[in-house]
Amino acid sequence: MTNDLLQGVNLYLIGMMGAGKTTVGHLLAQHLSYGFVDTDTVIEKVAGDKPITKIFADDGEAVFRKLESKVLSQVCAFTKLVIATGGGIVVRRENWSYLHHGLIVWLDVPAEVLYRRLAEDTTRPLLQDADPQGKLRSLLEQRQPLYAQADLQITVSEEETPEQIAARVLEEIPCVLKPEHSPAEPS
Structure with a gap:
């Protein structure tokens, strides 16, 4: 039914x-028989690995x-994809015109949970800061109003597995999509 609604x-x-966008994205793509794209991975390739x-x-x-906007x-020219985006993709206004070609799902994870997940991760340039927890909280505060523009918000608890989160996304899609309206069409 979800596939029929997504068209x-x-x-x-x-x-x-x-937030788990890549992990949950893989699961969603598998369930929907969609392709999967992680924009950060594509950006690295475009930049010569x-x-x-x-x-x-x-x-x-x-x-x-x-580079992120270009990717x-x-x-967005393709269909039947689950696309995991970088956390800051929402900060450039032009990106919203691309995101609105599909259904936008916000994986909303509390700052404390994010920090625990990322505390040992040295691959996050924006967290290479004297106060990484404060930086993370600040970024989240700045971006929350932008994330809130998503079609679907999934508030994630620390106990939930990626499989449970993906299942919740799939359960909620019919609530935001109606057969007579797809996200690519103007309201």
Whole structure:
């Protein structure tokens, strides 16, 4: 039934780093028989197999954000994809025009849970800060109003497994999609 409602429309997973977008995205893609794309992985390939930490270090966040927008613009041309986006994809206004080509799902995870998940992760350039927990909280506060523009918000608890989260997303899709309306069409 969910596949019938989606009619090939992409699912875009947004949310903070550490929210589980990639893990949950793989599960959703498998369930829906969709392809899976992680925009961060594509960005690294486009940048000549350069890790995101190196892009930030060598070129800065602005260059990374431009690459991110370019990749998103290319990915949105396809259908039947679950797309895990970077946590900051929502900060550039132009990205919303691409995201609105599909159904936008916000994996909303409390800051404390995010910090526990990311405490040992050295691959997150924006957390290379004297106060990584404060930086994470600040980023979340800045981005929450943007994330809240998603079509579907899934508030995640620490106890939930990725499988349970994916199941909740699939259960909620029919609540936001009606057979006569798909996200790619104007309301």
